[in-house]
Amino acid sequence: MKKILLYIILFLSGIDGAWALPIEKEGMSIYSPSLKQEVSYSIILPEGYEHSDTEYPVLYMFHGIGGDYTSWLEYGNVARVMDKMIKEGKIQPFIMVIPDGYLSYYSDTYDSSSLYETFFIKELVPYIDNNYRTRKDINGRSIIGFSMGGFGALSVSLRNRHLFGSVVALSPSIRTEKQYMEEGPQKGWDNQWGRIFGGVGKNGKQRLTSYYKQHSPYHILSTLRNSDLKGFGIMLDIGDKEGTLCESNEELHRLLLERQIPHEWEVRSGGHDFTCWNTALPKAFRFINEYFNGKQSGNSESSLPNETPFIQTANATVYYPEQAQGSTRKYPIIYVQGEINEQQQKVLVSQFHQMVDENKTWPAVLCFVKANTDLSETISDIEKQLSGIRGSQRMRALITLGDNIKEGIEAIQRENLFTGIVCVNAIGNENDAQNLIKAVNSHKRYPRCWIEILPESKEYGFSSNIHILLKESDLEHEFRSRKCKEANVFTYWEDWILYLNNRIHV
Template identity: 30%
Template sequence: MQRNGRFFLKLILLPAFLVLAALTGCEKEKPDNGTTLPFERLRKDLSVQSSLLNRAINYAVLLPPEYEHGHDTYPVVYLLHGFGDNEKAWYQGGNIRYYADQYAGETGPVIYVMPQGFNTYWVNKYSGTYPYMDMLINELMTAVESEFRIKKEASQRAVMGYSMGGYGALIMAAKNPEVFKTAVVLSMSFRTDAQYLNEPQGVFDSQWGTVFGGMGKSGNDRLTPYFLGYSPFHFFMDPGDPSCSGQHYFIDCGDDEESLSETNDAMHLLMRDKGINHEYRVRNGAHTWDYWHKSLPEAFRFIGYAFRNLPYPDKGDDTFQDEQVPAARIYSHFTEETQQPFHVMVPEGYTTEGNAYPVIYILHDRSAGMEQEESAALLARMDAGISGLRLPKSLIVEIPAGDDILSLETLGRIKEMVNLEYRVKTEGKFAVIAGNGGAGATLYTLLPELGDLFNACLLFDAELPSGASMTGTDMACYLDITDQGNNYQPYHSFYLSLRQQQIPHEYRVRQGLPSHGSFLAGLSEASVFIKDNLKK
């Protein structure tokens, strides 16, 4: 009887032991021989059985090094893949372990979860037959957050994705604010209404209609109620929608995208118009891991601030640390007819070399009371670019302009004087022209007449008119604006005009508000464009 009793007790305790072992994901696994297996940070080939989808859903988990010891819980980032990829994408092409470790100082120790999303766009199917979002929230997350020591507060959960996963990150946080407070949206794959209507039928049916309804439809019939309910271009229109306040959105998209840069830029405009707090970046690049990898340093920083419940800091002004240009290399002039002042900085070695140089003209909007300091800072920044070999050896011509109207005749006269009095390459292909603020607005009005005088133009937080577009010239153009600047609407219009006309261009949106420091930082980032457009 005693033996039977002990046997019965073992039968009772065995299931309890197995449950306990399943729940203690932090413990090192032990094989049958009793030895301890090494701690595995990257757990691949995991799965959860979904009753909602009636199938197993694969996922992977990356644990922080600290997870091996102790019993702390950790914030979590759900990483969503793009169309046609799977849960392996983030740890294979994305190399998430390297980047997570590299920027752990920004985020603190974090658990990363990579679920399999198929081609669902991370939402429930319109027909109700494949409720993927419900599955992820109610089944996969519940299982994962029971298996691993994960903090369960919305403020300690973030979701980040690229392409289809970028939309997934946005929609997960927008539709589930009680679950996620933070979304990092990389190269979001979605469509404005106009883009949606113009999608080729085959692409529409396979990529969109199967998820949002409207299979085989054309025109406005594609805009099903289900699509409208899941389109940020509609739910962000309602200021009372929970998605519009209290969430942390970080949006980043390359300017070389075929159509997604237009989509993401349009969403930025809507969010600015509606006062929805967000960070927005546009950098040089396309729909590639190379671009997304370069997004990660700031994305991790953004997530880290959100996890600490701290506001994301504004970008400080450029501190003007460049070495000042010797006065002997700066010459001041006035045009005879209009008494327009301008300043010429010659490169180091100008007096001893016999070379002819290209010219960078800058229409300079300076702050009242800071004119001399800002002129000196501008010339110092350009000189630093030349001495650092980021810019070719060039003459720099600064034309103080501000909100004053600089006529085409006066600008032409300045160029004539520079060509006559200095050793420069006189053809237009060896000159570029830039302008900031009000001076940028002046440059914009002159653009139709400048095609023969300059090879490229650059506009920095320029005060462009509503509906701005490129007309009368096809010179290459560099558009730079801060994400909190007031000219986002005309910049978007001008950007679309350049794309539609297939005019060579670069587009940048950087953090912050317009300032002279921001202008100098933008000039530094534009050095490759300037160099490429000063013909040798």
């Protein structure tokens, strides 16, 4: 027994020196006069906090419905994510505070029966500043939240811009006006929304109380000018498998585009869960770090492709996979239509061959089709004239750029040509969107679609509409909205190839 106790003492006394990690304090509490109760919170202090006199920025972390002050600790593993990024030199150290948010939407209720925002702004933030070594300036504070916490992060930070310099909302639980007016059942709506923002027992426009509009991120951002948000950072991130929140978040992004309010926006693979939010976390920490006065590094890597033989036809350039002399096998074919010069083609082909060499994808023929030429006719000519191509719908895929989506739509309206289509920064109108959905729907299983659009694109609404219409039609697809590196439209070429390879070999 004495020997066991000795080992325990030696073990505990050696922890500090053995593992240099952040300090995670779970289940702390503060008494709130506003809420008339103890409120639990967890706090994460960066490694070295106890042995320095540094003042640190603070990130407040809001959880979603069903979560509590442990959610980010347990499901986000945020202490170790932060620590790893600090040690890699990607971010500076900061303090994280995770308060218990209950089912409050981080707002005071309309009838003042529960004053959560008052507690947070007037009690918790001052308490943290008084009891920990924190930076007291605006840029030294930020809020991040998921789901209900995303709503709260946006609402609280936007309403208190004198305290916070940035906000990150992951899959924020917001509603379009139509959704808010029609959502049911009534009892569930009353408990989630009406109890806080007024309108209990009401439906339709009676639910859109002035108090709700004062707290709804969509309505707040509808009233703010670009100049009101100067220096304030906004990042929105959502998964493409979201349900109800897909349309409302798309609408919020489009509002910000229309009002020319700077913000980060990304649609990534995933749904309403920590698998998706954890994938977004490193980007969120880097974004917040910029507003904590961190430096942003660039990437100036260039690609030097090998020379690859090709076959030139009237409307296309065809590149075959690398193969031994005497081989007679056939290959799937990926058509790429858009304004792509010869140098760009060779870079993309070189990257593709490298992926094949690394066993990331299987060999295929790449065919670059001239912009705005008849796609169906070109495909027919290529597959009649050239050998070594598996000329079937299952073994054929398409990547289309800009307004060339119209050629793709016309092609699949005539015939079910492709197993998968990637639409990049598409340009079109409402009729084009409807025609695409109708054509895809008529073929049922194929083609599956990947929609890729720049967050700041003037044509964002078109791709966003396609995404929403595909969801409404229950058509499986992928939707991504993310920035390109150094204005390179092919930044995500590898992602598209992997997607189409999976479609071809499903």
